[in-house]
Amino acid sequence: MTDMTPRTTRRRVLAAVAAATAAALALTACSGGAGGTGGGSSAPGDKDASITVFNGSTGTINENWNPFSPTALQPTLGVIYEPLFWYNLAETSDPTPLLATGAEWNDDGSELTVTTREGVTWSDGEPFTAGDVAFTFNLLQKTPELNTSGTAATAEATDDTHVTLTFPEPDSFMQEAQVLGNQAIVPEHVWSGIDDPITTINPEPVGTGPYTLKEFSSQSYVLQKNESYWIEGKPSVQEVRYISLDTADAASASLLAGEVDWMSSFLPGLDQMLEGNEHISYVNTPALTTSIFTCSNADLGCEGPQTDPAVRQAMYWALDREQLNQLAGGGFAGTGSPTLLLPERDTDWIADPAHATTPAGADVAKANQILDDAGWEAGDDGIRAKDGERLSMTIQTVSGWSDYISLNDTMKQQLAEVGIELEPTQLAWNEWNDNQVKGSYQLSLDSIGLGASDNPYYTYNGKYLSANSAKVGEQASGGNYARYSNPKVDAAITAAASTSDEAEQKAQYAIVQEEIVTDLPYVPIYINSTLTEFNNATVTGWPSNDDKYAFAASWKAWDNGIVLKTIQPAG
Template sequence: MKLLPSGRRSGRRTLTLVAAGCAAALTLAACSGGSSSGDSTGGGDAKNSSVTIAGNNGAMTENFNPFMAGTALAGTLGVIYEPLYYYNLASDQKPQPLLATGFSWNDDGTQLTITTRDGVKWSDGEPFSANDVAYTFNLLHDTPALNTSGLAATAKATDDHTVVLTFKGTSYMQEPSILGNQAIVPEHVWKNIADPTKDINKNPVGTGPYMFKSFTPQSYVLEKNPNYWEAGKPVIQQVRYISLDTADAASAALTAGQADWMSSFLPGLDQLLKGHQELSYVNTPALTTSVFTCSSTALGCKGPQTDPAVRQAIYYAMDRTQLNKLAGGGFAGEASPTLLLPDRDASWIADPANVTTPQSADTAKADQILDAAGWTKGSDGIRSKDGQKLSLTIQTVSGWSDYISINDTLKQQLKAVGIDLKPVQLAWNEWNANETNGTYQLSLDSIGLGASSNPYFTYEGKYDSANTAKVGESAAAGNSGRYSNPTVDKALATAGATNDEAVQKAQYAIVQQEVVKDMPYIPIYINSALTEFNNTRVTGWPTNDNKYAFAATWKAWDNGIVLKNLTPAK
């Protein structure tokens, strides 16, 4: 059993649940000890209500700096600080207004005008205005170390409720990063912070539904923001984040009623639920588990995987139903060869044949592809071509039990078509460095969530040749598959220069045609994102039928939306 990853950088997992992601625990019982059985939060008592998130982490490090997304504690983004809009990546919905109520672009996409919400106050009681929004984006512009989204704009508040961002060129595709992925900070606080790149922001002042109360390395507490702008919310008075040593401890806390919210892959979850009627869960498959390939010989990749025929054969030789059963617990969703999410993104997938991957192995087709490409089987059953064995090394991280299971099963599946797969397990740092620098053949990883559901935010990072590099150089921008295709580059440039969805769909159709043929990232399945709840004291969680937010405890921004929707159980 292991908890879900705390976050993804360019789609990859972390070994542990970092504080910014999943160390959160909303508990009804104090972390210093004691049972929840005597807690006064039940019976619909909103006045004394509290909630707990369970996570798997060691001692927590105090950091509420919203510009340090990788190390800031859970709840910093979305619970204490808010963006202008909320983007629900669990479904295909329009952005939800938060600190802004409207926005518009000029005709050439070089200016974005934003209307800010009236009547908002910071948690210290000071009024919020467009000046705070302008200050936030100018701070990013003037401090490159904070500008992780590559924002190339300056901002000006034209009045208390209007801010205009001006870009150097057409910038429609910066919209979700600006509107939905940037915490707005108070100018009256941050103008006095000497170094915003290092300050841990011990006493955060935000506009979110909760504000800071107390911190220890084992737990920290947020309390209701009395100045919150949304009438009647939040109802729950207190949020407690705790650290638990193991995933087993988190599971035990959930079933014992000492924790209310956790994200973990629990084997036998359905049986567990039968024995605990007070528990529920939501599954939000969103990360495409894939075989990454170092694909370009021109950029220095070496090995049989540089042959598109080999990549295609691997794609068809997989028995994904078996992989889901053995490694995904049966909770994984069907992937798409386009790398989009079939349920959420069906309207963006041009060819119906590419909506989902084959679920069973088509060894006949894989054999046909390899035969046509000149890979012939030897007496040992392994293929070769021009004296080169069709032998490939695939790396994953030690301790990732589900991915280790995938690789071991793939070894058997690919052997049936004459491919010798050699799984290796590495420390995370070595695995990550290999992928980033291109010093690998195959790597098991996942394609993460983009800034919005628009395919541009998947395709630009993974397929644009501007985001890759020669083997030996860093491709930290995302295209670690060393994929380079001028046709794809041109289509992405055209799609990125417009906000006309019809034009974008036509360009994404071109991208999809090319990448399905070239397959630099070979999709396996959409990895499950299981989140479990205890409904004894608190209700209102997302459900499989109502994914009003991405419920995972490690998902920034969404936590604030979930907390605002909770009420004490009757």
């Protein structure tokens, strides 16, 4: 079988044969128990089964089905609209062909030729062709406001099933996952007639995905099965209702009452809560590295003790992560890595085994020695100081993020043992986010998210490349909120992006890792749990801890479509 993975030294990176396609798309649902159901779902075994989903929406829902908009409703991507390929970030696996069946780079990495799938129709009955793919990428190029990912390709359909994407520079291999797996394809016959693709909410979306819009209100909306979907027999569930709830307590109550079938929420004491509820299951998909973001670069305007690498190193060693997991993570968190990769999924990308995982307990002696050597001396109140500056820092988090608030309270006690004063503050999300983007903070509690694929480039480019930062007060829209700058790291990331040779990429990432585990502009705590809960009374075949066929979170774009066409009525 031809290798389908993008992490390859071959130029033909995604040649999919029919057998591979069928195997990837026939996502067989697993068996599950049947039983009673609540008011939000259909009866078990109902051929017209419907489910209710809570994906985190609170308050009024604002309608927006524009797949180019950062505020589009979550099922827009993957449920209504589809990409060319789908990348499962829950585990290491080959990309799954969706609207494309293959793709091939030319030798210098300046052109990517995509073979599109035949026999696909849009939900209004019009045929899908390579011309729609070319139109989508050309729309991005002529409308920069839509091109939030920085995709650089222009496109030309050479016939109905082939489109060539041309990049302005050679060695553009790292555009691959973004282009193939993170861009919704839209129908030319619809979008060519939209006067303002930037502001439209696209109230009557036409996609190729497994569901179409049935009805919308400010408190809920319903998607119905796309009867002309291109995979025969998929999906099996007739309707999906997305609802808004006010609080986490309301979400857990709805789950236990059988009124919600799919939700992702951190529920303290989850195992005890589910005792006696045989129809409810959950999956834990730790994937986001909860970290202390630091405004680290004094040259770009950051102010405070955190600009000293020794302070960041001392924080790293002073944390008792086992205690933090038990007190704030509910015992569900996974072990992180100072490389900011996922130790289990990304083992092959971590160069030095010594950097594979963070320490479990605190090494107070080591933290104290680091601070002593850097000239931070203990004061009468136990808090260190240097050159008249107290080792005191403010750390921000979002009001209502209970687990993060608990993290800050516990870290305050832990860091005090080595003479570091932590001052937690809670802000509204908008203010917290604005502070991070503009660098108006000392420390901030946040997580490092998932990239377009599991290649480390998608973490390292955004979080560490100098070009993706900005002076304090200006927006670091590229994602380098730490204002980190290191010429060695810049050169290595750039070199990794210019090759499809995995061995060479690993060599460059080894350089990056050696630098960032010393500089620690982001201090990793743990891999935050991503708990997702399911009601198996109405449908079965949800992802499980043994079968993470998709990233199961009810808020995850793209993966929702995979889950919804895999589950099937119980009974």
